[in-house]
Amino acid sequence: MIFQNLHPQSKIWLYISPISIDSVTKKNIFSLFKDFVDNWKSHGQTVNGQLKFIKDNLLVVGADYFPDGMCGRAVDEQVRFINQINEGFNLDLLNRTNIAFVQQDSIVVHNYNNLDALIKKGTVNKSTIYCNTFCTKNSDEIYLPFGESPFSTTFFSS
Numbered sequence: 001m002i003f004q005n006l007h008p009q010s011k012i013w014l015y016i017s018p019i020s021i022d023s024v025t026k027k028n029i030f031s032l033f034k035d036f037v038d039n040w041k042s043h044g045q046t047v048n049g050q051l052k053f054i055k056d057n058l059l060v061v062g063a064d065y066f067p068d069g070m071c072g073r074a075v076d077e078q079v080r081f082i083n084q085i086n087e088g089f090n091l092d093l094l095n096r097t098n099i100a101f102v103q104q105d106s107i108v109v110h111n112y113n114n115l116d117a118l119i120k121k122g123t124v125n126k127s128t129i130y131c132n133t134f135c136t137k138n139s140d141e142i143y144l145p146f147g148e149s150p151f152s153t154t155f156f157s158s
Helices: 023-037 071-091 111-123
Strands: 011-016 049-054 059-062 100-103 106-111 129-131 141-143
Touching: 011 071, 011 100, 023 049, 023 071, 049 071, 059 071, 100 111
Parallel strands: none
Antiparallel strands: 011 059, 049 059, 100 106, 100 129, 129 141
16 A cells, blocks of 8 residues: 555556655745645545655655546646646656656656667666556555566567
8 A cells, every 4th residue: 555544446646757856846846735635525525645755756646536426626626736836846747657666775767768778788678677557546556577567568468
């Protein structure tokens, strides 16, 4: 589980920053998130939202489980919040071509368009740990061997 005090089916969003997020920036983002989450609502109910940094390149937002799902407006508000911090801190969080791996206990961010070259060089292989941006639920696994990722058939078809 990503957030221990949220329901396993809670909605999560995982964002990758190619730029390491330092402690001062994290503190500022937490402060902005507190202001945001105090007013975050779905279907008229306050959303129990949480924010977490994983190492210095992954930012995860969690929203407590709503049996009927979150309303579109609440999801849009979360994206606007991410856009606000993205622009305010120049983090490139909304660039979906960012792809992250764990290498030597650090997060390394690459551009998706460079994966062929990284695989040919041996930098990335089936067992390289991939940071799974396809996560949508709190119970999803953030770390997967790249060979088990949604990209495996594209890059490792037999």
